Amino acid sequence: MQLERILHAQGFGSRKICRSMIRHGEVTVNGEICDFPFTEFEPENLRFTVRGETWEFREKAYLMLNKPAHYECSHKPQHHPSIFSLLPAPLLERGVQSIGRLDEDTTGLLLLSDDGQFIHRMSSPKWKVPKVYEVTTKHPLDETQIATLLSGVQLLDEPAPVAALAAEVVSDHMLHLTLAEGKYHQVKRMLAAVSNRVEALQRIRIGRLNLPADLAEGEWRWLDAEMLEAVSPVRQT
Numbered sequence: 001m002q003l004e005r006i007l008h009a010q011g012f013g014s015r016k017i018c019r020s021m022i023r024h025g026e027v028t029v030n031g032e033i034c035d036f037p038f039t040e041f042e043p044e045n046l047r048f049t050v051r052g053e054t055w056e057f058r059e060k061a062y063l064m065l066n067k068p069a070h071y072e073c074s075h076k077p078q079h080h081p082s083i084f085s086l087l088p089a090p091l092l093e094r095g096v097q098s099i100g101r102l103d104e105d106t107t108g109l110l111l112l113s114d115d116g117q118f119i120h121r122m123s124s125p126k127w128k129v130p131k132v133y134e135v136t137t138k139h140p141l142d143e144t145q146i147a148t149l150l151s152g153v154q155l156l157d158e159p160a161p162v163a164a165l166a167a168e169v170v171s172d173h174m175l176h177l178t179l180a181e182g183k184y185h186q187v188k189r190m191l192a193a194v195s196n197r198v199e200a201l202q203r204i205r206i207g208r209l210n211l212p213a214d215l216a217e218g219e220w221r222w223l224d225a226e227m228l229e230a231v232s233p234v235r236q237t
């Protein structure tokens with residue numbers, strides 16, 4: 001594949017812009033400047049630098065972000081900055097989208113991709129990916145609340161009660177709640193339905209993928225093949 005096309009496919013701008021960067025000596029491949037835009041390279045696993053920053057060719061982009069509070073999961077945020085402002089320009093140019101949304105005040109694990117099929121599968125109700133939330137509550141938790149969260153609560157505008165897959169009490173005011181769905185404000189509405197209130201909410205796990213302890217809030221990371229496997233949904237029968 002020609003270098004110009006490779007850069008274009010990876011989100012570095014129009015082919016004209018990529019051609020110009022290459023001709024100006026701003027691109028290196030395998031440690032050497034390549035200033036001929038039509039040089040052919042095998043794209044798989046290709047490492048290149050653009051203006052000093054190193055990239056690896058990726059057919060599709062799959063990444064995770066540790067979402068900070070006070071960021072909105074929207075391209076057109078209303079009151080706070082967008083999570084997309086935390087990503088480098090080539091990823092935005094590639095059309096990376098968030099897979100589901102977290103509330104403005106929720107922190108933690110958020111997946112993003114430019115693979116439409118993957119996004120569709122991850123978001124479809126036919127395929128389930130359990131998600132674990134660390135919930136800090138205003139009032140102490142008790143056994144009745146936990147039992148009710150597990151047996152199901154009726155939320156306004158929902159046709160049937162929704163139940164947590166698991167609810168593990170961590171302390172008086174903290175639990176790990178596992179949900180199969182991602183309904184609007186689901187954790188907050190479920191806790192309100194058992195007469196408690198969410199004070200802080202962090203998503204700590206999707207499928208078998210934990211939020212890495214060394215991924216600081218606001219930082220993002222590529223998903224490797226193992227991580228991708230860990231978040232891939234299983235079909236509900």
Ligand code: URA
Pocket residue numbers: 101102103104106184185186187188189201
């Ligand atoms: N449930 C909520 O209430 N908010 C979130 O951000 C995610 C799940």
